[in-house]
Amino acid sequence: MGQVWGMPVVVGLGLVAAVAGWRRWTWQQRFKTLRSLPSPPGHWLLGHIPPLLAAVKNRQLFQILFDWSQAYGPRYVYWVGYPVVVLSQAKLIDNTIVQGTRDGSLTRTGQSQRAWNDLMGPIMIGQDGAEWQWRRKAWTPEFSSSGVNHYLTLVDQSCTQVIAQLHAAPTDQPLPVDPLFVELTLRVIAALVLGIPIDPAQPSPEGPPLEIEPTYNAMSVLTYRFLRVAVGEKPWQKYLPTPSARAYWAARRHFETCLQSRVDLALRLRDGDLAAQAQASPLFQQSMVVKIAAKEPRYSRATLLPEIVEMLIAGTDTTAHTLSFAVGELALNPQVFETARAEVDRAFEHHGTLTLASLKELSYLQGVIKETLRLYSVASGTTSLQVTRDMVVDDLAVPAGTRLFWSMLGAGRDPDAYPQPHRFWPDRWLSGDRHSPTPPMIDFGSGPHRCLGEHLAMLEATLMLAQMLRHFDWELVNGRSSLENLKQNLLIYPVDRMPIYVKPRQG
Ligand code: HEM
Structure with missing residues (x-):
């Protein structure tokens, strides 16, 4: 038998x-052509999955990608069941994304799309093709350069609130500035998108008040989960009885409670509901949620609410931490500090205050912000791409099925694109000419999904730094380590929240 x-x-x-x-x-x-690329040592069966998962758990995925780029050069490969080619040269990243998405040889990976759309529901950054296009078309005019200029007064009001908080701070005690910038950016984006007054003392009759800390915590939970799902956690794990699943649902509930009545009111205004018109304040009536709901009938409650969460998330951490890093670098580079301050003083002397015209005169200060983004690319590699048909990247044959990813920290330190990469040198961004063109700026992304909020981010960061330079001197409590000790939920932040000693300007 x-x-x-x-x-x-x-x-x-x-x-x-x-x-x-x-x-x-x-x-x-x-994938044999990829075997010629350098690669970190990996497990015979699991490849590079263990160190990558450990890096995500430690909230430092960006760091391992950067460390590997320093050890293995500007093109290396790691293996996680499939090969991932990591690039860290700014021009190469830019050209590859722009051309590959244009000719269809690159597409966003299903895994990262799923991770985005599982924050709260389907959103612009998680879509492609027609579904992405109508969303992007609806929002683009609001965030164009002329669109955001309408909001100068609101942004300025929010910066003035931060200045008042800095004036009130004791000069001999450490003051972490990162939370102040989180409050600034969250208040601004909530005012623009939802019509919530910048001044917390003013009522917002359309819904609950904006609570900074719980809202920021909810954002951190959702963005850290994005990172985990993007690298392999299964979306269904949110249904398990685990602490992280519970935190995820609590974060979603927080946003639903805060936003539902406002989204519903915007949709009722679209339908011409007279009672809604009586209830809505002028600020709300001019807000983006009302304009977008009126303009794009494809937005329903189920699609508009997640999109608003996307805007709140995209508009907060990014600009806030960039401001913190800029404050840190300014403190460590006295000459840059003095040059930026002299430029701000000149603008104030010409115009008496900061206006749209005076902002145009702050190109050195804008160089400070771009230099900060180059070294601390906060949105460091939010989305990976997939090769859909064999393509060539920098003379390397890359077969279909490969993923492409980037080390933005590595790219920012690429000596070919940015000579003396470790020097904080805003002059490199001052308008170039044929002989010395300005370097590539890829920290707002490349290709069709390039950042929607770039102009708003630049406006906020320029106004805030200009006001600080005008009014204060400061030094870092922890010195350079504040700029070296970094983590991420999704976006990179200074672990110590950038404490400074701040004092009113001398002389
Ligand atoms: C310093 C500040 C900022 C940085 C460095 C930054 C960076 C980026 C990057 C790299 C992308 C591309 C992501 C990808 O390709 O997957 C992106 C997309 C996006 N950003 Fe920003 N961002 C900043 C500020 C803002 C602000 C203030 C907003 C305002 C709402 C915003 C809204 C968005 C949106 C909606 C997208 C998705 C666009 C699309 O999918 O078409 N960002 N951003």
Whole structure:
């Protein structure tokens, strides 16, 4: 009897082994051009999954990608069941994304799309093709350069609130500035998108008041979960009885409670509901949620609410931490500080205050912000791309099925694009000419999904830094370590929240 069954089992096992061997062989053949690339040492079976998961757990995925780029050069590969080619040269990243998305050889990976759309529901950054296009078309005019200029007064009001907080701070005690910038950016984006007054003392009749800390905590929970799902956590894990799943649902509930009545009111205004018109304040009536709801009938409650959460998230951490890093670099580079301050003083002397015209005169200060983004690219590699058909990247044949990713920290320190990369040198961004063109600026992304809020971010950061330079001197409590000790939920932040000693300007 044993012999009767023995033969088919042996044949069956042999067949399974042959199929597995053949599949492995074809897989190796398919990706064999990538074997010539440098690669960190990996596990024979699990490849690079263990160190990457450990990096995500430690909230430092950006750091391992950067460390590997320093060790293995500007093009390396890691293996996580499939190959991921990591680039860290600014021009190469830019050209590859722009051309690859244009000719269709690159597309956003299903994994990162799923991770985005599982924050709260389908959102612009998680879409492609027609579904992305109508969303982007609706929002683009609001965030264009002329669009955001309308909001100068609101942004200025929010900066003035921060200045008042800085004046009130004791000069001999450490003051972490990062939370102040989080409050600034959250109040601004909530005012623009939802019509919530910048001044917390003013009522907002359309819904609950904006609570900075719980809202920021909810954002951190959602963005850290994005990172985990983007690198392999399964979306269904949110249904398990775990602390992280509970935190996820609590974060979603927080946003629903805060936003639902406002989104519903915007939709009722679209429908011409007279009672809604009586309830809505002028600030709300001019807000983006009302304009977008009126303009784009495809937005319903189920799609508009997640999109608003996307705007709140995209508009807060990014600009806030960039401001913190800029404050840090200004403190460590007295000459840059004095040059930026002299430029701000000149603008104030010409115009008496900061206006749209005076902002145009602050190109050195804008160089400070770009230099900060180059070194601390806060939105460091939010989305990976997938090669849909064989392509060539910098003379390297990259087969379909490969993923492409970037080390933005590595790219920012690429000596070919940015000579003396470790020097904080805003002059490199001052308008170039044919002989010395300005360097590539990729920290707002490349290709069609390039940042929607770039102009708003620049406006906020310029106004805030100009006001600080005009009114205060400051030094870092922890010195350079504030700029070296970094983590991420999704976006990179200074772990110590950038404490400074601040005092009113001398002389
Ligand atoms: C210093 C500040 C900022 C940085 C460095 C930054 C960076 C980026 C990057 C790199 C992308 C591309 C992501 C990708 O390709 O997947 C992006 C997209 C986006 N950003 Fe920003 N961002 C900043 C501020 C803002 C602000 C203030 C807003 C305002 C709402 C905003 C809204 C968005 C949106 C909606 C997208 C998705 C666009 C699309 O999918 O078409 N960002 N940003």
